[in-house]
Amino acid sequence: QKEVEQNSGPLSVPEGAIASLNCTYSDRGSQSFFWYRQYSGKSPELIMFIYSNGDKEDGRFTAQLNKASQYVSLLIRDSQPSDSATYLCAVINAGNTPLVFGKGTRLSVIA
Amino acid sequence: DGGITQSPKYLFRKEGQNVTLSCEQNLNHDAMYWYRQDPGQGLRLIYYSQIVNDFQKGDIAEGYSVSREKKESFPLTVTSAQKNPTAFYLCASSIPRGAGANVLTFGAGSRLTVL
Numbered sequence: 001q002k003e004v005e006q007n008s009g010p011l012s013v014p015e016g017a018i019a020s021l022n023c024t025y026s027d028r029g030s031q032s033f034f035w036y037r038q039y040s041g042k043s044p045e046l047i048m049f050i051y052s053n054g055d056k057e058d059g060r061f062t063a064q065l066n067k068a069s070q071y072v073s074l075l076i077r078d079s080q081p082s083d084s085a086t087y088l089c090a091v092i093n094a095g096n097t098p099l100v101f102g103k104g105t106r107l108s109v110i111a
Numbered sequence: 112d113g114g115i116t117q118s119p120k121y122l123f124r125k126e127g128q129n130v131t132l133s134c135e136q137n138l139n140h141d142a143m144y145w146y147r148q149d150p151g152q153g154l155r156l157i158y159y160s161q162i163v164n165d166f167q168k169g170d171i172a173e174g175y176s177v178s179r180e181k182k183e184s185f186p187l188t189v190t191s192a193q194k195n196p197t198a199f200y201l202c203a204s205s206i207p208r209g210a211g212a213n214v215l216t217f218g219a220g221s222r223l224t225v226l
Contacts, residue, residue: 008151032213043201043217044154088153092213098144098169099215101153 002027002093006102015111019076021087023102026070029094033065033072036088038104044088047074079109113138117202117218124189124196124225132187132221134202142207143185144215147171148199157200160185161207189223197225 003026013019021035032051036044050056050063050072062075072091076083086104093100115136124130136143142161146154156169160179174193179185185204189196199222203215 004153006153034214043220044215045217046214049214090154090215096207096213098156098159099154099213101146101155103151103153 002030002091002100004089004091004100004102006087006089006105008103009106010108011105012108012110013079015079015081015109017079017109019079019083019107019109021074021076021089021105021107023072023074023089024070025072025089025091027091027093028067028070030067030070030091031094031096032092033063034090034092034099035061035063035074036090036101037083038086038088040085047087076107079107081109081111083107084109115202115204115216115218117200117221120219120221122221122223124223126225127191129188129190130223132189132200132202132223134185134187134218135183136185136202136204136216136218137183138204138216139182140204140206140216141182142205143179144203144205145169145175145177145185145187146201146203148201154201157187195225196223198223 034049035047038044064073088104089102090099144159145157158177160166202218
């Protein structure tokens with residue numbers, strides 16, 4: 001079973017700070033990496049995806065991928081209380097099988 | 112607007128009963144998926160289908176069944192063989208290739224409770 005690991009949290013940050021969410025994966029052949037946000041009782045919604053090593057920025061969000069270290073992270077700049085949610089990391093493993101999800105990190109942004 | 116519709120939103124089942132969760136999409140996506148989520152847990156794959164009349168088991172298929180008779184529809188039946196079915200069930204769809212491939216669009220979910 002190919003694993004995707006996340007710290008369950010909660011991760012608490014003050015409003016305006018940078019929140020850093022981390023994810024590691026076990027399949028070295030993994031191809032694509034996704035970050036989803038899930039509010040309590042709701043379905044996940046896509047934040048962004050990344051395929052190549054390095055950084056990818058979209059507004060206040062930056063995804064960072066390091067395939068050599070099998071590590072992907074999500075940075076949220078200028079964190080807002082509305083960012084308080086569970087953040088799910090998901091990976092496409094080798095063979096283009098369906099997304100494998102981590103258990104998620106709960107983020108709490110304190111006003 | 113295009114999207115995925117799941118019904119019912121809430122469902123209660125007595126032990127020993129089969130129940131069917133509906134999932135319909137008008138996104139013209141080829142691939143559809145069913146995930147299960149338990150409290151404090153990530154999503155676990157039950158079944159997926161990449162084309163009409165074909166589907167594959169995911170990691171936790173035991174006690175569940177699906178059909179894919181139409182591109183738009185992928186219903187999930189929770190059978191009495193599923194010993195602990197209380198969970199949040201999420202249906203999703205995607206295009207399998209090209210730009211945006213494998214980006215999942217989710218329905219609003221169905222919450223099943225066994226009485």
